[in-house]
Amino acid sequence: ALYTDPSQVPSTSYDFIVVGAGTAGSVVASRLSEDSTKKILVIEAGVDDTGNLNVQVPFFAPLAANTAVDWNYTTVPQAGLNGRSLTVPRGFVLGGSSAINYLGWTVGSSDYYDKIASITGDSGWAWSSMQGYFKKVSTLVPPTDNPDITSDERPTSNGNGPLLVNLPNFNLEPDQRVFETAKGLGSTSGSRFTFTNDMNGGNPLGIGYNQVTAGEGSRTTAATAYLHPALNNRSNIDVVINTRVQKLIKTGTDSNSGTDLPVFGSVEVAVSQGGSKTTFNATREVILSAGTIGTAQILLLSGIGPKEDLGSSNTIVDSPQVGKNVKEHPLLSIFWSISSNASYDDALRNSTIQATDINQWSATKGGLFSATPVNVLGFLRLPETFFNASQPDPSSGSKSPNTEIIFVDGFVPSDTNPLPSTGHFMSIICALLSPTSVGSIKLASGSSDTFTQPLIDYGLLSTDFDVQAMLQTISDSETFVSTNISGSNPFTKDGYLQNLFGDFASAKTEAEKIAFMRAHADTIHHPTGSARMGSQSSGFSDGVLDASLKVRGVKGLRVVDMSVLPIIPEAHTQAVIYTVAERASDLIKADNGIQVSNTSTTSTTSSTTSTTSSTTSTTSSNSAGITTALAHVQALVLMLTLPIILSTFI
């Protein structure tokens, strides 16, 4: 059942305690609850996700940041960004960041998984071994409102899981111009801008449709697809929200392996800073799924971390890499004025247009608001000249993109570039997917609870490689929209794309472009690696976790979330972590004598049924609640004209 306060939870002892009902935690909790003899408690700091339009309406995704469903962190000042601090949205809600992200669905390259297998020494993480888990997560469903997708643009890889993924629900104006160019260049020998119909088949390189988690026109999340169906159908899973785990408590010592290992079998929670504490016990395992930031914070507060940072008296397990090796994808948007008035810019400014769009979404789950503002993107390799003996390719391999260009049908507002009051725009978001800059998560000085935010340092654009790679991505964007196909340019032939807009238009020299980059770069919100896996046989022998995600030097504690990945995916990260969480669930089951069998596909199918019915009830409550939806557009106008706005639209 779902509880809103720890005092309501009917038991203090469970077989498994999952910390964080986010993307990974919801998958793991749902899968473990398939064994009706095991009791599961999920502890979530954030709020219920039910009935929140910022969560449900795909187009509203950027509005969730800085509201009650967001942790609303900030980074420490970033030296590579002129000392700017960036906002760090993270889901503070059932479903975690899957409920507030921008819905992109990219699994990454086969190289990536093979590299994880090589780093961990566990072939179970390899691309070929993970195929069953990819299929177990999502099902590709038809878009609600996009007749322009041609058969050659449809992906071939697909699964049968509870998460409903789709090609873009609504056609946007740049789409066919991008495809005309990419398909035209696809036949040019050596082109780095080829067309691809399927970024999720192991080789993501090329330009194609952005698959999104907006099946049937509404966002599907780890909560709607996994957690709520489990809660609705099973009595052995309890979830408590509004409850922050403060730390894990050492409850004993295990000597079975021949070495004395501390057992962290209890979890201490509180609902307010300085408020009373409650303790829950796990008889089998505690699974930390609090995300790259939250997991590192909880480990450090529990005395599991670098002794040199924590101090001897606060250290129970000296684990030097906790909070280290954090990587994030930097991005930079550039803008062009366009002659068309069909971009979404007016929908951001005009409440009449918004009312029409929300009515259409409520009635049909179609129209502009059923889509995210990104339909098309491209994954690119850097030119080989970037790599040499002293700077090898930092990506996972030759099928892994180093950079990304994202085509946006309007202006991408940010803290440093607010939405102009007039005009229509096309933007390209340039992103770096294999950065060499490294950051960290540390406790703030004197902090002793999770009500104080940790120090988040992404170290963005702190290497020359990253700066040069970002310059290349900007240049690639300009090259792409300047390309002629069969003698004419798809972007300019009818006067659609006009001049570059904003500060970038006057940045001519390399120094001026770098200055623009440092003044405006932001991130894609993909932090990774603060509790990474490693193995003795690899250069990652100091991993916090072993290959089966168990915390080294500890008994009964595992981590399953983005923090576990030893290298940052060259992709948007949610599909990766959903898939990792599916395999993690089987690893936990196997270690605890719970049957792992192909019949789990059957229960996935039954979850799909529940998901569909929960989507249906959401739909009908939205139809009935159209007044709420209309009231919401007023908030949309207000929010989008404030300078705090959205960091990006990915």
Ligand SMILES: Cc1cc2nc3c(=O)[nH]c(=O)nc-3n(C[C@H](O)[C@H](O)[C@H](O)COP(=O)(O)OP(=O)(O)OC[C@H]3O[C@@H](n4cnc5c(N)ncnc54)[C@H](O)[C@@H]3O)c2cc1C
């Ligand atoms: C704004 C934004 C846009 C993004 N866009 C995309 C995109 O388009 N495509 C894509 O693939 N990826 C995207 N991502 C990234 C992706 O969503 C994340 O990588 C992924 O969801 C992280 O999953 P996780 O399980 O590691 O953490 P989360 O899903 O964040 O889950 C962590 C959970 O733990 C809870 N928690 C934390 N600390 C505590 C505590 N002390 N006590 C109890 N509970 C706690 C949190 O509240 C949260 O529910 C985006 C992320 C954001 C924030």
